[in-house]
Amino acid sequence: MADPKPDVLGVSVARDPSLMTGAVPSKEWMDVPAVFKPGNYCYPGKKSIVEYHSKNFPGLFGEPREWEVESDDWKLPDNWKEIIINGIKERLDKFRSFKIFMDCCVRCGACADKCHFFLGTGDPKNMPVLRAELLRSVYRNEFTKAGKILGRIAGARPMTFGVLKEWFMYYYQCTECRRCSVFCPYGIDTAEVTMMARELLHLVGVNTNWILEPAANSNRTGNHLGLQPHTFKDNAEFLLDDIEEATGLKLNSLTFNRKGAEVLFIIPSADVFAEPGIFTFMGYLLLFDHIGLDYTISTYASEGGNFGSFTNNELMKKLNGKMYAEAERLGVKWILGGECGHMWRVVHQYMDTMNGELQRSLEMPVSPITGTRFENAAASKMVHVSEFTADLIKHGKLKIDKSRNDHRVVTFHDSCNPARGMGMLDEPRYILENVCNNFYDMPENCIRENTFCCGSGTGLNTGEIMELRMRGGLPRANAVKYVEDRHGVNMLSCVCAIDRATLLALMEYWNPNVGVCGVSELVGNALIMDGEKERETDLRFDPLPGTEG
């Protein structure tokens, strides 16, 4: 199915009757069925992939099988309803958040127009409140007195195949960005509800391949792309050649799986694989070489991103455990993490709780260059590269030529997870202000804790739902457009590998004159390296200002 052109989609968003444009659907939401058609759903997990996960986690991923989303027979187990209801019960007992979020919503509607998917689609069930009601209605029916007695009047309904279809549709139209939870007077976090719902869907084998296959790859090869160790190394080393071409320097500080290094550096693996992530990677390498950091990269723990976190907490834990396991095996002192969004939600809010017992000899992270003790990572022993870089700049340890980024008019996209699941807002901005002369923030409703998702997080950055992604990303693109029109912004920087992939598509679609880069790429451009040749291009071989022609 051909995806609509931007001008057509733009008119559709603004004019088509929807709850966003003021039209009220004639049917109550419980009476509107979810209808799957090509373009509005992600392909289900391949049987072999589900088998792979089921081997590690019997039962958690349901029955491996071939099934069609558009079919009315999903080949569910006979007792699938029982599995779901028992699954809800188990999770209510394990997560207080789940109970509170099921019971406390007053439907004040503050969240309604905060979701990027609702803003872009106008679909009522993309309002966070209704997204949660999809599950809450079943909860009421099974677990509350009011629901059992009053039924639909109390907002309760039984679990049916129709409900299951709705769950699959709308819990995969949520990117767990948490923007709604900033505005909720009770802090109800739809990300948490979506996580529960996805766990439940997995129990009956309802899943998407774009999440499960990268997760399987991460487990086996160390990274979601499935790059085997030698390929991973080759890819990374290939970028050394690019660095040499751009700077005249052959770096020899990059090592792999080296025991005794001070720091283990873990990146989202896309940074060695695809543009524009590779430029970010080049920026990291230049920075570490510049300061003489004693670091190594692991091929075994070669993925910062955690596709398990899009499935269930068990797989999240298993994939995440590699970070500590490898840090211990290599005998490093602490871990440095690259620019990645949901990786940092996991590292910041889950890692030490889930896998803390795997770390034994790691030490409080101390910058060997500035002596700064990263007290905020005292327990987890893992520092974000933006925190690390900001500290270097503050201490004047970097030789910087800001003018090398003068051909870029930069804005910054706060990735959802570092913003709302970590609170890292000022570090990247401090870096940007110090490595480029033209930096403009987007309007305040669209940045920092109010930032808008790229529209394709949590494993939704797959080609089969492109229209949905462009709709979901519209609020972000719109804010970029604002600074493009006002300040001539031509570069959207971010600290997230998924962003670097998805914003690229989003910008090409809505704002074709705006590029996408990681913050560390701009750092790499600006660094004055010892012994470098006169730099004529930046790291992507675009001519520097003043050297054109």
Place this chain on the structure above:
Amino acid sequence: MRILYPFLAVLALVLISFVGAKMPGGQSLFGVVIPYLAFFAFIIFFIKKIIYWAKSPVPFRIPTTSGQEKSLPWIKQNKTDCPSSTGGVIGRMFLEVFLFRSLFKNTKTDVEDGPKLVYGSSKYLWLFGLLFHYSFLVIFLRHWRLFTNPVPSFVTKLELADGLLQVGVPVLYQSDIILLLALTFLFLRRVIRPQLRYISLASDYFPLFLIMGIGITGILMRYFIRVDIVSVKELAMGLATFKPVIKGDIGVLFFIHLFLVSCLMVYFPFSKLMHMGGVFLSPTRNLANNNRMVRHINPWNDTSIKPHSYAGYEDEFREFMVNAGLPVEKELPPAAEEPPAAEEDKPAE
């Protein structure tokens, strides 16, 4: 239906108490028995609900960070929206519970041609929500006059402040008017705004109508259809000391008012009104953002879940690793004739 049914339900409650209070024995039923039952039901089921919530652990520390984290010493932390200490969390919770901090951030988004998204400030929900809750609180506290003798000074001071405008006889309380205005706003908002109308359930309208009914009967009693206030006070004091007596003819309006309050108490623990307790327990608000500083313990953490081992990884890829010059723990066997192992473990394809 979602509006009409709850309205009729509240009307029916009014009717039941109107008729019931006039029946023989009705006054003690509606004046003593039901209020007692309702009160104890409220206490018991409220506590039960809190225990039900508290029984589940908080496995992960998941605050929604709504401001700058504590990181480097020279970067200014947003201590209220992203607290990293207990004191900070108390501050955040205080602002949340007493000033509805998150609701204050509310915006309204419209889509215009272009497409262009426009964000406007939208404080009405915050304002009227706050007005409703505080006027309800003031009215609740003012009612202590009925249950205490002598009346505590904070109640008389509150009455004085509440009647500051000095309008009418008896003096008009602002809180009465504000409560009804705020309820009307909250109701109209649900009906008029398409998004709100679409998400609202019967259980969203019912408490609005119920509290409106309580407010209206209360106001009628005070300003228009007077009841025997001396007898009311005697009954209230009696209820509070477990020696309830009903003297004289209090007036049916009082029994309607009391019955609606009883209904609210019974309804409360089973409904969304429990947000009153839940707001304190919400893990995205009541936890410090210090996940990397202090280990948070998950009581059901499954330590049997281990990462795919490095040994297993190296076993599968050793030959490639050696050939690529990557360090390995175990060297290749001298006769490296074997194909790379564990091919059957491969997930893809």
